[in-house]
Amino acid sequence: MACNKQTIRQAHSSTTSSVTAITPGRVTINNLPNEVIVSIIRHVPAYAKSDFPVVPHCQHSLLQLALCSRSLHALVEPILYEYFHHNDKSPVCAVQLFLRMILVRPDLAQQVKGIRTMASDSEYDDGRLDVSCFKVEDWARIRNKIEEVDGSTQERDEWVKDIEKGHWEAMAALILTLTPNLRILKFKEWPYDDSPYPNLMRTLSRARQLQVERQAENQFALWNLNKVMQNHYDTEGGLSIDQLAPLLAIPSVKTFWGKMICDEGAADMDEWPLSNIDLTHIEELSLFYISMDHDTIIRFLRCFPRLKKLYYRHGDAGYEDFEPPRLMAALSHLKPHLQDLTIINDNKVARSGIDHYPIGSLSSFKPLRRLQADWEILTGGDNRDAMTDGFSSRQDIIDALPAGLEELRVSDGKYIKIAPCYIFNLLEHKHRFPALKMLNLEWECYRHLDKPGPDDPHIHPGFTKEQSLEVLSRCNEAGVEMMMTTLPPLPRYISYPAKDEEGTTKKDQRGWDSTITIRLEYPYKDYEKICKEHGCDPETGRPYHAFFRS
Numbered sequence: 247m248a249c250n251k252q253t254i255r256q257a258h259s260s261t262t263s264s265v266t267a268i269t270p271g272r273v274t275i276n277n278l279p280n281e282v283i284v285s286i287i288r289h290v291p292a293y294a295k296s297d298f299p300v301v302p303h304c305q306h307s308l309l310q311l312a313l314c315s316r317s318l319h320a321l322v323e324p325i326l327y328e329y330f331h332h333n334d335k336s337p338v339c340a341v342q343l344f345l346r347m348i349l350v351r352p353d354l355a356q357q358v359k360g361i362r363t364m365a366s367d368s369e370y371d372d373g374r375l376d377v378s379c380f381k382v383e384d385w386a387r388i389r390n391k392i393e394e395v396d397g398s399t400q401e402r403d404e405w406v407k408d409i410e411k412g413h414w415e416a417m418a419a420l421i422l423t424l425t426p427n428l429r430i431l432k433f434k435e436w437p438y439d440d441s442p443y444p445n446l447m448r449t450l451s452r453a454r455q456l457q458v459e460r461q462a463e464n465q466f467a468l469w470n471l472n473k474v475m476q477n478h479y480d481t482e483g484g485l486s487i488d489q490l491a492p493l494l495a496i497p498s499v500k501t502f503w504g505k506m507i508c509d510e511g512a513a514d515m516d517e518w519p520l521s522n523i524d525l526t527h528i529e530e531l532s533l534f535y536i537s538m539d540h541d542t543i544i545r546f547l548r549c550f551p552r553l554k555k556l557y558y559r560h561g562d563a564g565y566e567d568f569e570p571p572r573l574m575a576a577l578s579h580l581k582p583h584l585q586d587l588t589i590i591n592d593n594k595v596a597r598s599g600i601d602h603y604p605i606g607s608l609s610s611f612k613p614l615r616r617l618q619a620d621w622e623i624l625t626g627g628d629n630r631d632a633m634t635d636g637f638s639s640r641q642d643i644i645d646a647l648p649a650g651l652e653e654l655r656v657s658d659g660k661y662i663k664i665a666p667c668y669i670f671n672l673l674e675h676k677h678r679f680p681a682l683k684m685l686n687l688e689w690e691c692y693r694h695l696d697k698p699g700p701d702d703p704h705i706h707p708g709f710t711k712e713q714s715l716e717v718l719s720r721c722n723e724a725g726v727e728m729m730m731t732t733l734p735p736l737p738r739y740i741s742y743p744a745k746d747e748e749g750t751t752k753k754d755q756r757g758w759d760s761t762i763t764i765r766l767e768y769p770y771k772d773y774e775k776i777c778k779e780h781g782c783d784p785e786t787g788r789p790y791h792a793f794f795r796s
Contacts, residue, residue, distance in 0.1 A: 280321060287311070287325055324353075329360040333434065342379050345417050348424050349387040359470075360430035361421065365479065366414035367437050374412035388420065395423060395466060397448065405445050419445040422453075426465045429472055432503075435479035436489065450492045457497045471496060475503040484508030484537065487546060488519040495523045501530040506562070508537045509546075520549045532557035535592070540572045547576040554585045561592030568593060570605040570623045571637040581611050588618040590657065599634050602627060604641050614648045615681075618655040621662045621708075628663050643668040644675050651679055655686035655729075659708035666713045673717070676724040685721060686729040689714065693732040694768065703730060735768035740787040742780040 275283060287308065312322035327348075332340045341363060348355035366375070380388070388409060392402050408416035422428065449466075456467035474493045478484045484506040494502055528550050536559065538546065547556075556577075560568040568591050577584070589605065604626040608614060621627050626640030633639070647654065659665045669687070676682065690705035706714040721728050743751045744760040752760040766773055777784045 276315065276317070283318070283321055284325070287322060324357045327354045327357045330358060330362065332361075332363040334364065339376055339379050341414065341417055341421075342375055342377060345421055345424075346380065346384055348421070349384065349391065352424075355424045356427055358425040358428055360432075361425070361428060362430075362432040362434065363414075363418060364435045365418075365433050365437065366435070375414055375417065377410060377412050391420065391423065396452065401448065408445060413445075415443040415446040419449040422446075422449050422468065423466050426468070427470050428468060429470050430475075431471060431473070431493075432475035432477070433493075434477045436476055436485060437479055447492055450496065454492075454496045468496065469498055471498050473501040473503075474499050476505070478506030480506070484535070486519075487542075491519045491523060494520070494525060494528065497524075497527045500527060501532075502528055503532040503534070505534040507533055507535070509542055518545070520546075523549075525549050526552050529553060530555040534559050535562040536560050537562075537566045539566050540569065540576075543573065544576040548579055551579060552583050553580050554583055556580070556584060556586070557588040559588075559590045559592060567601060569600045569603070571600055571603050571635075574606045577611075581613075583613060584611055585613050586616040587611075587614060589620070589623050590618070591620055591623060600637055600639075602629060603634070603637050603639050604646065606637070607641065607646055609645070609648050611648050612650060614651060616653040616655075617647065617651055618657065618686075620658040621656055621665060622658070624656060625662075625664075625668060628661075643672050644678060647672075647679060649679055650681050652681045653684040653686070654682065655688070657688050659687060662708050665708040666710075666717070669717055670720070673720040673724050673726070676726065682726055684727050684729055687717075688731075689728070690731045690733055692735045694735055696769065704733075737768070738766050738770050738773060738787060740764045740766070740773070740776050740780065740782055742782055742789055 275286075278286075308322050308326055312319040312326065330344050332344075337343075348358065389406055392405050395402065405416055405419070409420065422431075452466055453468040453471070456464045457469065461467055462469065474496075476485065476490060476493055485504060486509045487507075488509075490502075490504055490507070493499065529552065531550055531553055532555075534557070547553075558573075570589070570591070573589070577587075587608070602622050605619070605623050608617065622629075624646050625643050626638075629639040631639060643656075656665075665687075669685075672679075687709075688707065689703040689709075691703050703709075703711075703714045703718070709717065718728055741761050741763045744762045745751055754760045764776060766776075774784050776782075777787065781789050783790050
């Protein structure tokens, strides 16, 4: 896709057409139709994985492409502005320059679909942003835009002053008012304390109110916003439910992700943060690293009556015990709607009597199609039979699953001795789960590009090699696909003593034998030849019957 100087000169010399003359037998990117070029551009990823549903585009590569010609610049520029990524590796003044550009170019503001920005505590000098990049005309545009927003004169004046002081939240609020087609919003590094974000909170509250009032034509309503993410900034503590409320409350939001949430004892608060908020619009709720007491969990999850997807990961945010059997009380109201459920416990230190007890039977969750859980949460693992507070310490996997389940993923089975028995029993009773098509036990295998399919499982926690092969055979008979992570083949190493011209083994500064190590990637070209030349065993890559430090 690289553009040479001749191609660039041709593109800039033509003002009437974006397509250059075609030399017979030679086609460049400039000869392609615009829609084809745009399709190519949209397949340039920035990362291997992303928390945006559409993989964000590689800003650096696209910028280089945009500089090749005017025609390519016209195609690339709107796509560059579809997603704004602001993190600790972003250029200095990223937020300010982005705000400045969409103020000058409302057409680009209309293109913005996703924003990811790092929250900043403006109460401290090191949290304030440099505003020296704003010129006189920029300040005029800022004031004019803020004047368009409903609110008191005092609120608008304070908003402008907060931007002049370099407050991140004031700029973020203005960016939201300029991007009516925004779909995805992610706040990273949200502070644990209730830092005053008055302008941002008013902007979110305004969007909610406009949507409740069904003001479909109002540009400040954020009607297209359907996914929001909120991350705590620290490795300890977490966000409170009160801090989640402003984003959860926007009716257009269907998906909410919260990371590091720690609210212990919130159920006993005189004023419950979600009391007057209708959350029937939330369909997907993902909570990463949670610490809540069970009364708070129950009250919190019952605020979401129509969840179709729930991801719940306990641990790392506080000190509350996680007792799976008690979680069922927080899920029972979702039986008519829940289709996808994930429950994981990262806190493996048991402090109460039922920490390692199973959650109980999910057979009454008729719509449930996908389930992911730890072995202990699903079955109780290797627990002995016992009863505590009316809860059983273990259950068979076939008693835990709903009949309509299509995909099952069970994790953390390395030390669960009874896991193979459960899986063999599940496959033996496959007729009870006719829809089950996919099974994931977090196995891994190597994939060789020159072979038609992946190898047998190489990593199969909780199962011997023979058991893993038997499981695969039974899955094949039952029509169940075993999902495995495929890995590239491991490199192979050849190590042998380093010798001088006289054949004497060299010594290092410590007096140990010096070694030479050769690394070979798959398909390990000349591996046997090199081993033979240096007297190494092909099985080990080391000299026969020799020991040396490497």
